[in-house]
Amino acid sequence: MGVESMNEEILVNDYRNGILENIHPGHICGIDANEEVKYTVGNARHLTFLRSAFKPIQAIPVIAHKVQEHFKLTNRETALIAASHRGEDFHLEELKKLMDKIGVAEDELLCHPTYPLNPGAKDAMLKDNQPKRRLCHNCSGKHLGMIALAKVLGVSTEGYYEPEHPAQQEILKALSTVSGCNIAEISIGVDGCGVPVYALPLQSIANVYLRFARPELIADQTIREAVVAISSLMNENPEIISGTDAICTNLLMDKNIVAKGGAQGVYCFGLKDEKFGFALKVMDGTEEQWPLIVATILEQIDYKNKQTIQRLYQISHKDIYNDNDKLVGNKEAVFHLAGIKWGV
Template identity: 75%
Template sequence: MEVKHMSVEVLVNDYRNGYLENIHPGHICGVNATGIIKYKVGDTEHWTFLRSALKPIQAIPAIANHIQEHFKLTNRETSLIAASHRGEELHIDELEKLLDKIGVAEEELLCHPTYPLNSRAKEALLKKNQPKRKLYHNCSGKHLGMLALAKVLGVNTEGYFELEHPVQQEILIALSSISGCSIDQIRMGVDGCGVPVYALPLKFLANTYLRFARPELICDQSIQDAVIKITSMMNEHPEIISGTNAICTSLLMDDNIVAKGGAQGVYCFGLKEEKLGFSLKVMDGSEEQWPLIVASILEQIEYKNQDTIQRLYNLSQKEIYNDNNKLVGNKKAVFKLVEV
């Protein structure tokens, strides 16, 4: 399929000794409470795979079908089904509780055995000569949520990752409902962990996270109730959703924000008081630019919580150091939000 790259703009520049070395182009879309585009950079129609930004949506059917009550899960345990965890000890402790309560074997998870994304957690395992595990995969909580949903629905857990499976069909329906994009328009793909993943125009991603921030805008009552629970758990346990020194953790510490990123440069967040939803796509697929981009967005809309903005700048690695820890350059957000 031929893809047209429409009006992409530079979001971040990398400088070395004052000279431009790299550019990071992309798109940004911001929508207001009515779902109308309010802010833009580049192409708000750009088709974007949600990747792990889909995880809170993938959690909706599980919560709507009361897996938490059925398996007597705590909020902390349940929040893992919407997480991209880093495999730290705090994550593995809760994941093992999920395995036990849901009553599935680790081998039933489709995701591939790996080491944790958190470098310290990985190094600790390597020092002890410990093997890879499926549970260390950053998507393992999501897969456990899908298996739990299959059990509650009374359907076969085998093939839970196939598009035709009732679990995946429930997720697709939830995505269409909350995004406002009809199912026949949604484009299909396969995520890194093996389950279906979907692409929508960037404006629909922004609309999705607007509704996570303002669930009263959701017409379906069961989805609205599920979203309220999911966002509450994400804000209650931000360290579970991601991990130490991660952008999702930093943003979710702010109770006014619901946020989630995905692989290959996609990031989404909603602002509750401001009634705004934002989505962005860094077209070179990098994630390092996220904190700097989101901080710049918040500054440009005059967001009031300076602590949140400062946490993002603390993560942003604006200064570039070489292997000898010598300052050799800097990064700078160079985009200007266009108010539509």
């Protein structure tokens, strides 16, 4: 798979006292029910690593092999396998239960010890002089799921993170199925937490999330049923998938949406009733622009649930305040889904 030309467009401008200070370029692709590109900004073929937007797909073989039944997991524990949790108290409580049920020691996880992503949870640990933990890593639930999958497959958990390990091969096959890409067309890298991560054209990633929203498009019954189960778990447990006031939490509260973001600016979501899949990539790698960009996409397609849009605007930080809590600027979305700049 070759590297496509970038051809990104500006998605968001930052202004300070009316003066342009920063731009945030990127790409957006929207796929319709016919799996054809309906909306595009920038390059729909831009090669993009899924990063943590990969987690619902990584959970497919875990669910397909009935790991949750084998280890008698609750829905909240199972949802952590697809989560980028923020290390809040309720996350750690469920993670400990998940770890104990699977029979895993914390030091068996490859992910590096860290503090929680949630600022309050991090501050609480620092105040109590608690050390960094692997369980606090936002990918720990995913790693526990991979180890659990290896156990159910009857293979060694050693090297569960290596590309050739049977658990990772199951994940790669699931990605091929839901993306419609042949395995030979999928590019590989190493994710921040150490497991394989794959790069696909943005159009193919949008197709993945279309299929999460419309699983009837998946021919393989086992994969289809797993996708249905994962989508339900995500909608039933939005705060488990992410955390307090996070974009994923706010989107997954809407039962019509399945959504997940990843590091370095990639965000994806599917709309069930509208039969759309969207994927976007902010090329400067920031996540702060996501709520504004997704809210703008939903407005431009005249999305029916205005409460969802409003929740996104509430966390979008469109107004820019300085350290003294003084309003000093604003952010503005400047893209149009037809690929035409505002005002043109």
